[in-house]
Amino acid sequence: MKKLFKHLLALSTLLLSSAALAGGNVTPVNPPQPTQSGNKIEVLEFFAYPCPHCFHLHPDLSAWEKKLPKDVTLTYVPVVFRDSWEPMAYTFYALEALGQLPRLHGELFDAWNVNHIELYDLDHITSFVAQRGVDRKKFSDAYNSFTVQTKVVRSKQMLQNYRISGTPTIIVDGRFAISGLQPADTIRTLNELLDQVRKERAGGKR
Numbered sequence: 001m002k003k004l005f006k007h008l009l010a011l012s013t014l015l016l017s018s019a020a021l022a023g024g025n026v027t028p029v030n031p032p033q034p035t036q037s038g039n040k041i042e043v044l045e046f047f048a049y050p051c052p053h054c055f056h057l058h059p060d061l062s063a064w065e066k067k068l069p070k071d072v073t074l075t076y077v078p079v080v081f082r083d084s085w086e087p088m089a090y091t092f093y094a095l096e097a098l099g100q101l102p103r104l105h106g107e108l109f110d111a112w113n114v115n116h117i118e119l120y121d122l123d124h125i126t127s128f129v130a131q132r133g134v135d136r137k138k139f140s141d142a143y144n145s146f147t148v149q150t151k152v153v154r155s156k157q158m159l160q161n162y163r164i165s166g167t168p169t170i171i172v173d174g175r176f177a178i179s180g181l182q183p184a185d186t187i188r189t190l191n192e193l194l195d196q197v198r199k200e201r202a203g204g205k206r
Contacts (some may be wrong), residue, residue, distance in 0.1 A: 025180045026189060033161055033174040037073040041197050043190065044171040046164045048079045049088045054168045055113040058106060060183040064190070072194060076105075077155050079167050084120050086152070091125050093151040094142035100134050107132060173197045 035042035045061060047054040065074055078089040091108070095101040111117040111128065119125045122143060130136045142148055158164075162171060170178040170186065172193045178186055 027177045035174045040073045043074045046077045046169045049108045050112045051167045055109045057168050057183045089152045093148040097142045
């Protein structure tokens with residue numbers, strides 16, 4: 001009984017300290033989700049190209065990614081909150097398959113949030129990426145591939161598993177969700193959580 005009490009006390013203290021990091025903008029993922037990053041700390045960003053808050057976070061997160069710590073992985077997860085957003089999820093994974101995502105990720109944010117280009121269907125999306133040097137047929141083949149379809153299905157399942165209700169949401173180590181902060185505060189809180197997870201691991205937790 002004493003061991004159980006100590007475990008619950010330690011857990012509650014951990015959750016309270018996590019929430020305090022950002023004045024309540026860090027919440028526990030319940031239940032915690034398994035990570036796919038091996039010994040590294042997994043960071044996920046749930047985002048959508050039409051989301052203005054994701055657009056504003058993108059420069060800061062991209063700058064952070066360029067200095068990604070060696071013990072951390074970053075994975076982007078396109079969110080499908082409505083049917084009209086699904087083509088962008090397919091676009092994301094198709095460009096990733098073609099190795100074009102690093103080059104066009106930012107341009108897709110600009111298309112929606114700066115130039116107000118609404119990319120809701122494959123024809124318009126194909127024309128958009130083709131104008132930027134992507135082979136039409138290769139893109140269409142990737143977009144319609146079973147591999148990309150499987151990844152979109154997986155992203156939808158992750159949306160449910162993590163109970164994502166808004167974007168951007170950043171998940172750290174399958175356990176903590178960061179949302180509702182300004183870009184600079186998001187990155188600061190992300191770094192603080194990473195330090196916390198490192199200390200836990202050094203102490204033999206998770």
